[in-house]
Amino acid sequence: MCIADQPRNVSSTPSKKPRNVSPANTPSHSDKNHPVLFGSLTAPPGVKILNFSPGPTCLAESVEEEIKDLFKKDTLNSMYLSHRSPEFVSILKNTVELSRKAMAIPDNYEILFTHGGGHGQFAAVPMNLCRTKSEKATYLVNGTWSKRAAMEAAKYCTPTIISSENDDGTFTSNPSFDNIDPGSKYIYCCSNETVNGIELHRLPKGLHAPLVIDASSDFGTKPVEWEASNVGILYACASKNIGHPGITMTVIRKDLLDNASDICPGVLCYKTNILSDNLWNTIPTFNVEVVGIVMKWMLAMGGVNQMEEWSIIKSKMIYGVVDNSNGFYGTPLSDLNIRSRMNVPFCVADGDEDLTTEFLVQAWEIGIVGLRTLTPFGVGKYLRASLYNGVSVDKANILRDFMQEFALKNAHRLR
Ligand SMILES: *Cc1c(COP(=O)(O)O)cnc(C)c1O
Numbered sequence: 001m002c003i004a005d006q007p008r009n010v011s012s013t014p015s016k017k018p019r020n021v022s023p024a025n026t027p028s029h030s031d032k033n034h035p036v037l038f039g040s041l042t043a044p045p046g047v048k049i050l051n052f053s054p055g056p057t058c059l060a061e062s063v064e065e066e067i068k069d070l071f072k073k074d075t076l077n078s079m080y081l082s083h084r085s086p087e088f089v090s091i092l093k094n095t096v097e098l099s100r101k102a103m104a105i106p107d108n109y110e111i112l113f114t115h116g117g118g119h120g121q122f123a124a125v126p127m128n129l130c131r132t133k134s135e136k137a138t139y140l141v142n143g144t145w146s147k148r149a150a151m152e153a154a155k156y157c158t159p160t161i162i163s164s165e166n167d168d169g170t171f172t173s174n175p176s177f178d179n180i181d182p183g184s185k186y187i188y189c190c191s192n193e194t195v196n197g198i199e200l201h202r203l204p205k206g207l208h209a210p211l212v213i214d215a216s217s218d219f220g221t222k223p224v225e226w227e228a229s230n231v232g233i234l235y236a237c238a239s240k241n242i243g244h245p246g247i248t249m250t251v252i253r254k255d256l257l258d259n260a261s262d263i264c265p266g267v268l269c270y271k272t273n274i275l276s277d278n279l280w281n282t283i284p285t286f287n288v289e290v291v292g293i294v295m296k297w298m299l300a301m302g303g304v305n306q307m308e309e310w311s312i313i314k315s316k317m318i319y320g321v322v323d324n325s326n327g328f329y330g331t332p333l334s335d336l337n338i339r340s341r342m343n344v345p346f347c348v349a350d351g352d353e354d355l356t357t358e359f360l361v362q363a364w365e366i367g368i369v370g371l372r373t374l375t376p377f378g379v380g381k382y383l384r385a386s387l388y389n390g391v392s393v394d395k396a397n398i399l400r401d402f403m404q405e406f407a408l409k410n411a412h413r414l415r
Contacts, residue, residue: 053370095292122152127264143193192218199340247287351381
């Protein structure tokens with residue numbers, strides 16, 4: 001069903017196949033077949049990679065170092081440990097405790113680690129909160145992922161969709177949280193729309209039904225007011241801010257555990273997994289350890305408030321260049337209140353193909369990759385700089401400087 005999800009204003013993927021880069025055939029600036037134009041993430045030989053991918057992506061350098069060190073120890077690491085061994089049970093307990101501490105998760109919430117990614121939760125949420133398909137939920141759709149979640153939910157419940165989609169298939173605003181169907185079992189929203197670059201910097205408060213949040217791309221980057229926002233469920237696939245692909249963290253308020261549909265598969269059923277201490281089946285053991293290392297790092301750096309401060313600084317840097325470029329760079333998002341701190345979409349010279357190609361290739365020459373990635377939603381005119389917790393302020397600075405210089409050098413070519 002990917003076709004149905006496709007925004008209508010994107011051009012198709014470039015048709016020519018990328019070729020391999022080797023020192024012998026390092027491409028020229030205007031090379032239309034350059035691998036970086038096709039989403040390649042390999043930097044030139046000997047150049048350090050600066051990864052601005054939307055995810056999966058790199059974690060903080062010291063975190064990646066600690067992960068590598070796990071393989072240098074004499075003891076088994078979680079890659080090889082039985083999930084029921086006392087060694088792994090203690091790793092799991094540690095990751096849960098650090099996550100609770102780092103994100104101030106109250107005791108009336110359970111924390112689960114599961115397979116299936118964000119998409120698994122698109123299905124798990126309605127199956128855990130609606131007993132029958134006729135039970136209702138409200139989906140606030142502000143971008144690609146919440147739209148997909150609503151389509152998936154329609155298989156298992158009856159969603160009312162309140163969408164801010166424009167006629168041309170783009171998203172440039174958030175829908176209103178007023179006028180929510182009072183019969184809703186839950187209210188669903190995505191706190192950061194990764195593809196569209198739209199963020200709820202704070203969750204709404206005072207809603208009558210529990211809030212379900214897809215925080216896949218912003219969890220760990222700002223505080224969550226669990227009680228005040230009536231958070232029922234919050235989930236995050238790990239591969240943006242809190243780990244590597246293959247694991248999803250789901251936080252579930254305990255009073256919601258008795259509403260699952262009979263058709264809910266065991267691997268997606270919150271209660272089944274909680275009653276077995278998150279060991280109903282084999283969980284992604286190594287990834288659990290990685291999430292623990294990330295949470296420990298966050299706490300050591302000053303916690304989630306520090307992460308938020310850095311996120312604000314980094315996104316302001318990149319948006320600052322865009323806004324002060326006299327139209328050299330553009331953004332679809334004029335409303336400052338909704339601009340994501342995680343994902344900054346921008347175009348070069350209104351999408352001019354030659355200048356965009358030169359921009360990407362010259363960025364690649366200094367190691368900057370991930371600004372154009374291939375998505376199921378096509379290649380549009382916008383590039384995207386993703387500024388997750390793993391991207392340091394220094395790295396964002398390098399991108400900012402490059403963008404500024406490129407605009408200065410090429411401003412005269414703006415049509
Ligand atoms: C990346 C992402 C997803 C996709 O999750 P998978 O792990 O690929 O299933 C879902 N929602 C948001 C907000 C995302 O950023």
